[in-house]
Amino acid sequence: MIGPAKKLARLLRMARILARHDALLPREYEARAPASLRILARIAGGRVRATRQMAAGQRLALAFEQMGPSAIKLGQFLATRPDLIGTEVARGLESLQDRLPPFPDAAAIRTVEHSLGKPLPSLYSEFGGPVAAASIAQVHKAVTTDDPPRRVAVKVLRPGIEAEFQRDFAAFRMAAKIAERFSAEARRLRLIAVVDTLATSVAVELDLRMEAAAASELAHNTRDDDDFRIPVLDWARTGAKVFTSEWVDGVGLRDAETLLAAGHDPKRIAVVVVRSFLTQALRDGFFHADMHPGNLFVDASGRLCAVDFGIMGRMDAGMRRFMAETLAGFLARDYLRVAQVHFDYGFVPKHHHVETFAQALRAVGEPIFGLTAQQVSMGRLLEQLFDTTRRFDMQLQPQLVLLQKTMVVVEGVARQLDPAFDVWEASRPVIERWMLEHLGPEARLKDAADGLTSMARLAQNLPQLLRDTELIAEQLAGGGIRLHPESLRAMSRSQIQNSRNLRLALLIAAGALSLLAIGVL
Numbered sequence: 001m002i003g004p005a006k007k008l009a010r011l012l013r014m015a016r017i018l019a020r021h022d023a024l025l026p027r028e029y030e031a032r033a034p035a036s037l038r039i040l041a042r043i044a045g046g047r048v049r050a051t052r053q054m055a056a057g058q059r060l061a062l063a064f065e066q067m068g069p070s071a072i073k074l075g076q077f078l079a080t081r082p083d084l085i086g087t088e089v090a091r092g093l094e095s096l097q098d099r100l101p102p103f104p105d106a107a108a109i110r111t112v113e114h115s116l117g118k119p120l121p122s123l124y125s126e127f128g129g130p131v132a133a134a135s136i137a138q139v140h141k142a143v144t145t146d147d148p149p150r151r152v153a154v155k156v157l158r159p160g161i162e163a164e165f166q167r168d169f170a171a172f173r174m175a176a177k178i179a180e181r182f183s184a185e186a187r188r189l190r191l192i193a194v195v196d197t198l199a200t201s202v203a204v205e206l207d208l209r210m211e212a213a214a215a216s217e218l219a220h221n222t223r224d225d226d227d228f229r230i231p232v233l234d235w236a237r238t239g240a241k242v243f244t245s246e247w248v249d250g251v252g253l254r255d256a257e258t259l260l261a262a263g264h265d266p267k268r269i270a271v272v273v274v275r276s277f278l279t280q281a282l283r284d285g286f287f288h289a290d291m292h293p294g295n296l297f298v299d300a301s302g303r304l305c306a307v308d309f310g311i312m313g314r315m316d317a318g319m320r321r322f323m324a325e326t327l328a329g330f331l332a333r334d335y336l337r338v339a340q341v342h343f344d345y346g347f348v349p350k351h352h353h354v355e356t357f358a359q360a361l362r363a364v365g366e367p368i369f370g371l372t373a374q375q376v377s378m379g380r381l382l383e384q385l386f387d388t389t390r391r392f393d394m395q396l397q398p399q400l401v402l403l404q405k406t407m408v409v410v411e412g413v414a415r416q417l418d419p420a421f422d423v424w425e426a427s428r429p430v431i432e433r434w435m436l437e438h439l440g441p442e443a444r445l446k447d448a449a450d451g452l453t454s455m456a457r458l459a460q461n462l463p464q465l466l467r468d469t470e471l472i473a474e475q476l477a478g479g480g481i482r483l484h485p486e487s488l489r490a491m492s493r494s495q496i497q498n499s500r501n502l503r504l505a506l507l508i509a510a511g512a513l514s515l516l517a518i519g520v521l
Contacts, residue, residue: 010171014067021063023056057092064096069135069161070168072096077198079405102133108140108156115239123237125149136161136205136310141247144237151247152234153307155208162206169199188393205310208243215245215309221284228276228304248305250297256417264298270414271426272304277410278430281313281403285320289313289406293413313403321438335361342394349393360388 018024054062064075078085079093109120109127120127126143133139140154176195179186204210212233219230237244251259253273256266273296280287288295290311297305322345329338339358342348348357388394414421 004174006167007171007174010167011175014071014171017067018060018063021059021066023060023063055088055092057089058095059092060089061093061096064093068164068168069100069158070165070172072100072135073165073202074172074198077201100133100135102130102138103158105129105140107159108138111156111159112154112242115241116237117239121145124152124154127154136202137208142244144234150234152237152244153231153247154237155211155243155245157206157208157241165199165202165206169195169202173199188390201311207240209238209240211309212238212243212245214312217286218280218288218306218309218312221280221286222276225276225279227272227302228306229299231305231307245307248297248299248307250299250305253293253296253298253413253417259298259417262298264302266417267421269298269304270417270421273410273417274414274423274426275430276304277406278427281315281406282320282430282434285315285317287313287403287406289403291406291410291413293416296413313406315403333365335359335365347394352392357392360391364388 015024061075064071075093075096079090079096085093105127108130112123112127113120116123123145124142125145128141130138131141135158137155137157140156142152142154144150144152172195173192176186176191179191212235215230216233219233222228222230231246231248234244234246251262251264253259253269259266259269273291277287277291288306288309288311290308291306295306295308297307299305322341325341326338329335329341335358336355338361339348339354342357343350343354348354411421411423414423414426
C-alpha cells in the first residue's frame with residue numbers, strides 16, 4: 001500500500017519536471033488560469049528547459065518521456081482524448097514514442113527462464129539482442145529449438161515494471177480525486193474514471209498472456225479475411241511476462257515508395273487498412289486499437305499483417321446497435337431521430353430538451369452536406385462536436401474512446417500511402433453491409449423471431465421496419481448492393497441518382513461516430 005506522503009512526493013516530482021518543460025502551466029494558457037494554479041506552478045519550479053519554438057503538446061511529450069514509462073503511457077492515452085486536453089495539445093502528444101533504452105540481455109533471459117520455467121537453450125537455439133524497446137516491454141528476435149526451427153519474435157516484460165506502474169497510478173488517482181473535488185469540469189470529465197480506465201488497460205498489458213489471448217481472438221475473427229492476417233502464436237513459449245509469435249518478414253507502412261519498390265500497390269494497401277479496421281470494429285466488436293505504421297506490415301503475398309496486441313478495443317452489441325440507429329438518422333438527415341436515440345440510451349441528461357439537442361446536431365451536420373470530403377476540415381468538425389458535448393453535459397462512454405482514436409490513426413496511415421485517399425468512399429462497402437445487417441428488413445425479422453414474444457415484437461417493430469426499409473433503400477440501393485431477391489423488392493422503392501450524395505452522407509455518419517467517441521460516449 002502506497003501512503004499519501006509517497007503519493008504526494010511522486011506528484012511533486014512530476015510537477016517539477018512538467019514545470020521545467022513549461023508543461024505544468026503552459027505559457028499559452030497562463031493568463032486564463034486561476035490564481036491557485038499559477039501559485040502551484042511557481043512552487044513547482046521555473047521553466048528551466050522551456051523551448052520557445054515548441055508547441056505546448058510537444059513540450060508535454062518531452063516532459064512525459066523524462067518522467068518515465070507510466071507517464072509515457074499516460075501521454076499516449078491523452079493523445080486519444082482531445083476532449084480532455086484540447087485538439088492542439090493532443091496533436092502534439094501523437095508524436096510521443098517509447099524511445100526508452102533497452103534493458104540488459106541478461107535481465108531478459110532471466111525473465112524468460114523464470115516465466116516459462118525452462119532454461120533458455122531448451123526454448124531457443126538463438127536469442128538475439130533487443131530490436132525494439134518500449135515503455136512496458138522489449139522485443140528480441142530468436143530461433144526456436146523445434147524441428148524444423150522457426151524464427152520468432154519474443155516480447156519480454158521490463159523487470160519491476162508492475163510495481164512502478166502501481167506507484168505512479170496511485171499518484172495519478174490522487175491527483176484526479178483532488179481535481180474532481182475542486183473542479184466541476186473535472187467531475188464532468190470523470191477524471192477518476194479516466195485514470196481507472198487507463199490503469200485497467202495497463203494491467204492487461206502487463207500480463208502478456210492476455211495480449212496473446214487478444215491476438216488469438218483477433219486471428220480467429222479474421223481467419224477468413226483475404227487481405228488481413230495475424231502472426232502465428234507460440235503458446236508453448238508464452239507466459240505472464242513472455243509472448244512468442246511468428247517473426248513477420250514484411251514491408252512496413254511508413255512510406256509509399258518502399259511498398260512500391262517491394263511490388264505492392266500503396267493505394268490498395270491504404271484501402272485494406274481502413275476496411276480491415278472497420279470490419280473488425282463493426283462486424284466483430286473487437287479491433288486492433290494501435291494500428292500505427294510501426295505495427296503494420298505487408299507480407300510477400302500482399303496481405304496486411306498486424307503486430308502488438310496490447311491495446312485492443314471492444315464494443316458490445318448494444319453499443320453497435322446504437323451506432324447503427326445513429327448512422328441511419330444522420331444518413332436521412334433526421335436530426336430529431338438521432339437526438340431521440342441519444343435520449344433513449346441515456347447519453348444526454350433528461351433536463352435537456354430533445355429538440356434543442358437535435359438543433360445542435362443539425363448545426364454540425366448541415367454545413368457538411370454539399371461539400372466534398374476534401375473540403376471538410378475534420379479538425380473543425382471535431383471542435384464543433386466537442387462544444388456540443390460540453391453544452392449538453394454528455395458523459396464519456398469508454399467503449400468508444402479507442403474507436404475514435406483508431407479511426408483517426410488509420411485515416412492518417414491511409415493518407416500517408418495515398419495523399420488523395422478518400423476515407424469515406426473506402427469505408428462505404430463496410431458501412432453499407434453493417435447497416436443492412438442491423439437495420440434491414442431481414443435483421444428486423446430475425447430480431448422479432450429471437451424472443452419468446454416474437455409476434456408481439458414484430459408488431460411493435462413493424463412501423464419502424466417500414467421506415468427503415470424506405471430509408472435504407474433510398475440511401476443504399478443505388479450503390480449496386482446485391483441482396484436476397486425478397487429483400488431487394490422490399491427495399492427498392494426508390495434509388496439514389498447521385499452517388500456523391502451517399503459519400504457525403506457517409507461523411508456525416510463518420511462525424512456521428514466521432515461524436516459518440518469523444519463526447520456522447
